[in-house]
Amino acid sequence: NAGVTQTPKFRILKIGQSMTLQCAQDMNHNYMYWYRQDPGMGLKLIYYSVGAGITDKGEVPNGYNVSRSTTEDFPLRLELAAPSQTSVYFCASSYTSGTYYEQYFGPGTRLTVT
Template identity: 90%
Template sequence: NAGVTQTPKFRILKIGQSMTLQCTQDMNHNYMYWYRQDPGMGLKLIYYSVGAGITDKGEVPNGYNVSRSTTEDFPLRLELAAPSQTSVYFCASIRGDYSNQPQHFGDGTRLSIL
């Protein structure tokens, strides 16, 4: 059982480039999340999804897009990379019912925009 898998683990982009951060989970979780983690700032929610075909903005969605075509996958896209998007990105998932279960996190993607 792999849990939440993120790829790539590291990436360096030039300003203006685009890329997609991949996230997949094999736990049949309904809810999936993208967070960014900046030093001293904790985790900020970028986007989340409550199920296939349904996504919604979190606290810091500007500059990002998401899609959820399947239950397993929740990719995060940066269209025009900017230095302010240098961060560590974490994907997380949860079953979504009232089951007293915590969110499960992936290992993160460390992204640098130069």
């Protein structure tokens, strides 16, 4: 099992450009999440999905969009990139049933917007 994979690992964007951060998991997890981590801060939830076709906003959704067409993939779209979106982005997945909430994280994508 590869677990949770994220591409790219690094990216530099110019202000106003768009990009998609890719996330895939091969553990057949139903839940998937996108977080961002700013320097010296904890992780902030951007969006999450409880299954294919279902997504919902987290704590900091503005400036982002997601889709979940399959169980395996959960891409994060940035439209009109802004310097405030400079961060490290983590994707995670979990099999949530009852009280089992353990999340598996990908290695992260470091994004710089200049």
